[in-house]
Amino acid sequence: MNGKKFLEHLRGLKSRQEWKRARAVLRRSLAFNPGGYPPAMPYVEPLLQNLGDDTWRREAYYLVAGLFALKEKEQEMKDEGHQEVRTLARALWEAKQARQSDSLEKRFLALLDADRDQIAHRLRQAVSLVEGALDFAQLLEDLLRWFDPKRRVQARWAREFYGAQEFGQEALAEGQGS
Amino acid sequence: MSKFNLLLEPWIPVLRNDKVEEVGVREALVNGHTITRIETPFPLEEAALHRLLLAVLYRALPPVKGKYDALDLLDRGEFDRGSLEGYLDKYWDRFYLFHDTAPFLQIPDLPQRDLLPWSKLLPQLANGNNPTLFDHTVDENPPLASYAEAARALVVHQSFAPGGLLRRLGVTSAKDAPLARPAAFLVMGANLFETLVLNLVPQGDPGMPVWEREPLRVKDVEKHATKWSLSGVSLVYAWPSRGVRLVDEGQGVRWMDYGPGVEPQEVAWRDPMVAYRQDKKGSILPLRLSMEKSFWRDFGAMLPAAGGTWPAVLVHAGELEEEGVSFTLRVLGQVSDQAKILDIRREVYPIPKDLLTPKGEGLLDRGLKVAEEVAKGLRQVAWRVAQGVLGNRDASELQNFANSLPLLSLYWAQLDLDFPDFLGRLPEQGALDLWRERIQKAARGAWEETRRFVGTDARHLKALAGAERAFRAVLAELREKEVKA
Numbered sequence: 295m296n297g298k299k300f301l302e303h304l305r306g307l308k309s310r311q312e313w314k315r316a317r318a319v320l321r322r323s324l325a326f327n328p329g330g331y332p333p334a335m336p337y338v339e340p341l342l343q344n345l346g347d348d349t350w351r352r353e354a355y356y357l358v359a360g361l362f363a364l365k366e367k368e369q370e371m372k373d374e375g376h377q378e379v380r381t382l383a384r385a386l387w388e389a390k391q392a393r394q395s396d397s398l399e400k401r402f403l404a405l406l407d408a409d410r411d412q413i414a415h416r417l418r419q420a421v422s423l424v425e426g427a428l429d430f431a432q433l434l435e436d437l438l439r440w441f442d443p444k445r446r447v448q449a450r451w452a453r454e455f456y457g458a459q460e461f462g463q464e465a466l467a468e469g470q471g472s
Numbered sequence: 473m474s475k476f477n478l479l480l481e482p483w484i485p486v487l488r489n490d491k492v493e494e495v496g497v498r499e500a501l502v503n504g505h506t507i508t509r510i511e512t513p514f515p516l517e518e519a520a521l522h523r524l525l526l527a528v529l530y531r532a533l534p535p536v537k538g539k540y541d542a543l544d545l546l547d548r549g550e551f552d553r554g555s556l557e558g559y560l561d562k563y564w565d566r567f568y569l570f571h572d573t574a575p576f577l578q579i580p581d582l583p584q585r586d587l588l589p590w591s592k593l594l595p596q597l598a599n600g601n602n603p604t605l606f607d608h609t610v611d612e613n614p615p616l617a618s619y620a621e622a623a624r625a626l627v628v629h630q631s632f633a634p635g636g637l638l639r640r641l642g643v644t645s646a647k648d649a650p651l652a653r654p655a656a657f658l659v660m661g662a663n664l665f666e667t668l669v670l671n672l673v674p675q676g677d678p679g680m681p682v683w684e685r686e687p688l689r690v691k692d693v694e695k696h697a698t699k700w701s702l703s704g705v706s707l708v709y710a711w712p713s714r715g716v717r718l719v720d721e722g723q724g725v726r727w728m729d730y731g732p733g734v735e736p737q738e739v740a741w742r743d744p745m746v747a748y749r750q751d752k753k754g755s756i757l758p759l760r761l762s763m764e765k766s767f768w769r770d771f772g773a774m775l776p777a778a779g780g781t782w783p784a785v786l787v788h789a790g791e792l793e794e795e796g797v798s799f800t801l802r803v804l805g806q807v808s809d810q811a812k813i814l815d816i817r818r819e820v821y822p823i824p825k826d827l828l829t830p831k832g833e834g835l836l837d838r839g840l841k842v843a844e845e846v847a848k849g850l851r852q853v854a855w856r857v858a859q860g861v862l863g864n865r866d867a868s869e870l871q872n873f874a875n876s877l878p879l880l881s882l883y884w885a886q887l888d889l890d891f892p893d894f895l896g897r898l899p900e901q902g903a904l905d906l907w908r909e910r911i912q913k914a915a916r917g918a919w920e921e922t923r924r925f926v927g928t929d930a931r932h933l934k935a936l937a938g939a940e941r942a943f944r945a946v947l948a949e950l951r952e953k954e955v956k957a
Binding site: 444 | 931941
């Protein structure tokens with residue numbers, strides 16, 4: 295699975311000396327169009343073989359790498375140790391419950407409707423609204439399928455957000471198959 | 473002057489040796505064992521033509537008094553030529569489509585005023601501004617019907633004409649023809665001979681058919697002067713509901729005279745091809761086809777447990793089945809609302825051995841109830857979707873939206889396909905389990921399609937996600953029942 299491999303690669307990076315610099319670069323890359331910040335390339339390109347003309351896939355990888363770096367710092371700061379990873383949709387639901395926030399729901403819906411131009415920005419916003427560990431492997435998988443005409447990823451995210459109490463693993467398991 | 477004898481001329485479409493041909497009444501009866509079945513794309517023709525043949529048989533043959541007489545008849549493999557020919561020879565003259573004094577199922581001396589196109593004999597499917605039986609634009613140039621076509625239309629009309637306004641010959645309205653409302657059940661055997669024997673339910677007194685009575689004339693039907701009890705198979709199966717006279721144009725028929733026929737008087741008589749149910753007040757009513765559902769969903773109403781009655785043809789065939797005869801069931805008829813015909817249907821069902829036993833009936837009943845319960849749950853899911861998509865609106869707007877979703881129609885459409893298999897497997901216990909599985913699949917499939925139908929905007933995904941919980945609850949309840957049972 296692409297997601298797992300990518301996560302392993304990022305974790306591998308994390309364990310090395312150069313992680314401090316890599317992390318800073320990846321975080322800064324979020325200010326630019328995904329894949330459009332050359333300093334970040336050495337950390338992500340190695341995984342992008344055989345992509346051909348699919349520019350969205352490249353962007354997705356860069357985006358997730360940047361978000362990973364963003365949250366990783368926060369997670370490190372919190373020093374949470376072993377924490378269960380949740381999907382972004384579920385994490386947003388938890389945040390909504392905690393803050394009783396309507397605007398959070400609006401942002402979630404806006405995220406679901408995001409087109410190519412909007413997705414990077416809205417995703418960054420959404421990720422910055424949640425706390426705790428996120429399932430970045432799943433996030434990459436989902437992003438890679440974001441523009442599928444059937445919009446199954448968006449449908450699953452909606453189910454996770456609106457039915458989070460009951461779905462949990464079941465929803466994930468279903469999602470993997472689609 | 474007499475022309476086109478229905479006993480002899482070809483007008484009944486049948487399948488024989490894999491080919492469709494038209495035969496007369498005599499050929500259909502005498503050589504019924506060589507004919508696979510009456511073959512017509514029109515369900516109402518199928519019903520009316522079988523009834524006509526049966527009406528003749530009830531008088532032509534020695535009476536069938538019970539199961540063993542029927543079995544003896546089946547064993548012979550064909551109808552007794554002698555009895556048939558004897559009877560038909562006697563009434564030969566009453567079966568001409570055109571006749572000076574006794575045209576078949578018609579009135580010879582109608583006033584020849586306000587002629588109508590012959591096509592008015594065929595059910596006019598109501599849609600939007602489509603008129604019912606009578607409209608006032610009679611300047612049409614109706615197509616020429618062959619004698620065979622006209623004869624078939626006549627026979628269909630006399631069985632199926634819906635009651636309603638009829639301002640002719642001193643009457644203002646006319647009553648339903650015998651099959652205008654009820655669903656007609658027809659049992660099908662391996663060939664036409666077998667089919668006819670299977671439907672030849674023993675009857676005390678078959679009554680006297682029109683062709684054995686004095687020919688009707690205008691004075692008999694003016695102001696509904698003649699009223700007969702609606703009883704006796706031979707009479708009812710070929711009942712003169714309306715006064716018709718087809719006008720011969722040499723090569724075919726274009727116009728006809730039209731007016732009231734004999735008025736039926738309801739008495740305590742059960743049509744062997746009709747099923748009965750009990751309504752909340754305890755009245756016995758004939759089972760009808762309905763617009764919204766395929767007939768199988770009403771099987772439950774025929775069950776003894778619900779106070780219903782199976783149609784006599786099915787019970788009779790069931791008894792014969794115990795002795796090794798097999799058959800399928802056809803349900804035929806029209807769906808009507810007052811004088812408007814909304815739909816015409818034919819449904820075919822395999823009838824397994826032992827269906828009409830307490831065990832078979834019990835399993836059928838349970839199966840139907842489970843399907844209805846899941847449908848009820850799905851209606852609530854549709855409601856939730858409506859609420860999710862529309863938000864705060866009044867109940868009727870929400871209901872309209874919910875009704876526009878394909879959820880229930882897809883669910884039932886799938887079960888329409890699955891039901892005959894379930895029916896065919898009764899009364900095996902495994903049949904019910906398999907049926908529950910099919911119900912689950914049908915529900916899932918319908919829900920998937922509904923989700924696609926609603927759309928994938930965030931707003932719609934939100935509504936669907938909310939309703940999803942209700943949907944899963946419906947499936948969970950279904951599984952729970954499975955476990956308990």
